[in-house]
Amino acid sequence: MRLLLVEDNVALADSLLAVLKRAGYAVDWRADGRDALLLGEQEPYDLAILDLGLPGMDGLEILRSWRAGGSSLPVLILTARSRWTERVEGLQAGADDYLTKPFHNEELVLRVQALLRRAHGREPQTLLSAAGLQLDEAHQQVVRAGQEPVSLSASEFKLLRYFMLNPGKVLSKTRLAEHLYDYEDERDSNVIEVLINHLRRKLGREAIETRRGQGYVLVGAGA
Incomplete structure (x- = not known):
């Protein structure tokens, strides 16, 4: 954000x-x-x-x-x-x-x-929940039902939080870069791809779908 x-x-x-x-x-x-x-x-x-x-x-x-x-x-x-x-x-x-x-x-x-x-149409609560995931923003960890919390790097956390505030929406690389980097940062779309692959390894390959020519969408665990 x-x-x-x-x-x-x-x-x-x-x-x-x-x-x-x-x-x-x-x-x-x-x-x-x-x-x-x-x-x-x-x-x-x-x-x-x-x-x-x-x-x-x-x-x-x-x-x-x-x-x-x-x-x-x-x-x-x-x-x-x-x-x-x-x-x-x-x-x-x-x-x-x-x-x-x-x-x-x-x-x-x-x-x-x-x-x-x-x-984003969400009620404030202790944990941000979306697509079968819960995000602990205070500790920058994500939890899947019945599993231990998974720690995230600072960049992984920023990316996953944006996905979880926009569940089910197709998000282009351009849009992700605009909302994850500040004005002075170099916005490298390849870094977005790398971070998405990191999240897939931690959450499961099925958690984030690629929509060719459009972007990515968070569909969640077991989707």
């Missing part, structure tokens, strides 16, 4: 980048509101974490512009503004959730997790 982090406090942004990347997210960071506005319009993000007090353009202006343009990108607002009227204003502008500074990193990760699941 690919996130846009918009925060002008460099120390906080560095800390959040490390936390979110450990949680298995590809993250692009921008400190200027104008840059964030354009990137949010141009790139296929899964979620934005948006500060309000930004140079160049206020966070609420960015959010209103996205929504006016028809964007349904989930947005979590971060702000030091604690008045309830300002929180209401953010939600009315189209925010999906609101987190007041200071906050615990664990709470941020859980809120991101919950927003992403809701955006």
Whole structure:
């Protein structure tokens, strides 16, 4: 899953980048509101974490512009503004959730997790379940019914989580790369193939089908 982090406090942004990347997210960071506005319009993000007090353009202006343009990108607002009227204003502008500074990193990760699941029509729960699999995001392990948990590498975990949020959907290499790598990464489709083969070895060859000329689809164990 690919996130846009918009925060002008460099120390906080560095800390959040490390936390979110450990949680298995590809993250692009921008400190200027104008840059964030354009990137949010141009790139296929899964979620934005948006500060309000930004140079160049206020966070609420960015959010209103996205929504006016028809964007349904989930947005979590971060702000030091604690008045309830300002929180209401953010939600009315189209925010999906609101987190007041200071906050615990664990709470941020859980809120991101919950927003992403809701955006994919899933209810937040302890384990993400799909296609006969359960994904423990906290420990980056996958469980099949009646079997021991299987540990995943960071890249395998990111890929499987995206498949499990889109079960039964055919996902092209291009789409997978767009949602697994950040703006600066080199998007090598051959790496996607290698990771899919790794997952097949761990989950069974039948778990991920190849649709020639289209992409891949998670069908699950025993399908």
